[in-house]
Structures are given as C-alpha cells and as structure tokens.
Amino acid sequence: MRAFLILVTLTCLADAQHQALMDYLERRLLAIEDRISVWHEQTNRYATELREFKQQMVAQIETLDKDKETLRTDLDSVGTRVDRVEREMDYLETQNGAQPCVDVDDKLVEQQVTVVKEKNKAKYAKATDCRDMISSIKAMKILKRVGGPKGMWTKDVGSSSGKVYVFNGTDEDTIYEFGSVRDFTISQGTSMAKTVKLPSPWRGSGHTVYNNHAYYVKEGKELRLMKYNLRNGSVADSAVFPVQDHVPVxxxxxxxxxxLAADEEGLWAIYATKETERHISLAKMDANTLDIEQMWDTPCPRENAEAAFIICGTVYVVYNTALPSRSRVQCVFDVSDMVTNDDAPLVYFPKRYGSHSSLKYNPLEQLIYAWDDGYQILYKLAMKKKLEV
Structure with missing residues (x-):
C-alpha cells in the first residue's frame, strides 16, 4: 500500500513538473515570436527608408551629372578663351617685346674707359666663320624626369659620338654616361648608364663636355676649373680661375x-664678380690649357637671370621671375659686335615646370639641352644669319 502511494505521489510530481516546463517553453516561444514580429516590422521600415534614400540619391546623382556636364562645357569654353588670350599675349610679346636688360650705372660708366683699353682693346679673332644666331624656338620635346630639381645634361659638343652625359645635383661627383639620347630615353632611371666617378665633387650646374673631356668647377672656396678625361678616367688639367671676389653668375x-659652355668657337666661361656685381662677364678659354684668352664685361644684368647659352660667340642670357613663369632671352652680347640687343629677337620659351638650372647648346644638332625641375628637355632652334652692324 505504501509503495502504491509513493508511486502515485511521484506520478503527480512528474505531471506537475512537465506542465511547468511546457508553460515555460510556451512563454519563451511567445516572446521569441514577439521579437521576430518586431524585427520584421523594423526590417520592413528600414527597407522602405532605404528605397526612399536610394531614390533620393538617384535624383541627386542625375542632378550632379547635369551640373557636371554644364561645368565641363563652361571649362571647355574657359580653356578656349585662355588659349586665345595666350596666343594674343604671345603675339603682343613678339610684336612689342620688353626693353632689353641694359642697365648702365655710374660704376659701369666709370669703368668703360678701362674696359675698352684693357679687355676689349683687341678685336676678337674668330676661330670659325660661324654667323648663326637664334631666330626662334621651333619645337620642344620633354624626354623624361631623372634626378633632382637642379642639374645638367648634354652631349659632347666637340664629338660626334652621340654620348649623353647627366650631372644630377649641384654638389655630386658621379656622371651618368649613356650611349645615345635613345638609350637615355628608354632607360629606367639611370639603369642603362655607365657611371663615371670624378676625383672631386662639382659645384653648381655650369659644367660642359667638350672633345671627350668634362669641364667643371671643383667644390671648394677657390674657383678651380677641372678638366677630366672621360676616355682614360684621369684628370687632364686644372687651373684656378683668375678672378677675385666672385659672386653667383x-x-x-x-x-x-x-x-662653362662650348660652341663652334670653343670653350667659354660665363661668370660674375663684385667689381661688376650687377652684370655678367664673359671669358674665352683655351680648352687645352684652361688659359684665359680674352675677357669681356657684358651689359646683361645678373638680376632675374636663370641661365645662358652661347651660339657662334654670342651669349644669350635667359631671364625669369622669382615665381617661375615664362623664360625669355632678353639680353644678348656678341663678342664680334655683329649682333646687338636691338637686332636680336625677343625669344620666349614654351611653358614648362619651373625654371632652367642649365641650358647647353649643341651646334651639330642646333638643339638646346635643358634641365627644368628634374625634367630633361630638348629645344629645337630656328636659326638665321647675323647681320653686320
């Protein structure tokens, strides 16, 4: 009897626990259903808001596309007008050029007698019958960008080897030699170049290569010119430039x-001193011995000058502004007195990147090798004959 009562009691307890568990599970399921219902409502609301936002964005994008087309049309119109204005300015600059940079001060007037008697008393004896002078810049070609903002690149002016030499920077000691302009152009950086290690660093960017020799100014306090043989890799000669109190040219x-520059006549040096601080001076040099053959004081100011080049014994000084704009040849000096500023055309260089750190003329090609903010540029020149004055 007792066992039966125990069995009945256990059965009742089991039924009660089962019912409680079922009630708990039912409540949990109802709560989950409520949450699912809320999530469903929120999802529908978010989907509706997303569709509305999408429609708004599509409308905005369509409006922006229309505005973009309108802006593009306006910019094309402005670009056309700017091109027209630039052409008109170029025409006006050609027709009404700026006054030549001839700045005569009292100091220069006082020195005039000395200059005539000492420096210019002997008429320059031309080594060739070259009478070419620049007429205009026919074309420009940007080859690539190698190196820093300042440097120099050129061909060997006195040789037909076709080799190209790159002097990167203003105080380095390694020249990069390329077999040709094409090799230089297709080379990844200087990967195709032969490196030439100089015995001493150079100074500035006024170097030149002439008859298989590199001519450069040695870094240091004194102005020592170095002549380096590129064939056998040795110093062929050196000399101190015989001027005192030099200043940047x-x-x-x-x-x-x-x-330093080389043309049909040979080797030249363009320099400046405190004695003629406001103006540029010129010296004809013996390329073999580095001796000075003759010297001139030019009327070309140093102020706002960025570089110069020499063609047939005529110095063309290129000017710019502190904030780089369009470079221009605004002062010339001819050692044979066949060209004056009045005779020389006012030549403007095409727009580029910054300002020239070097300009090297190659008489065999009638090209100028220019270094502009790390870009290597070729300028093709249109030439004409000098007129007797």
Missing amino acids: YSLTPETVID
Missing part, C-alpha cells in the same frame, strides 16, 4: 658661380 641659380 645668375641670381635665380645661386649655386652656379661659373657657367
């Missing part, structure tokens, strides 16, 4: 104290 390129 171009105010916009202060790193260059002497700008």
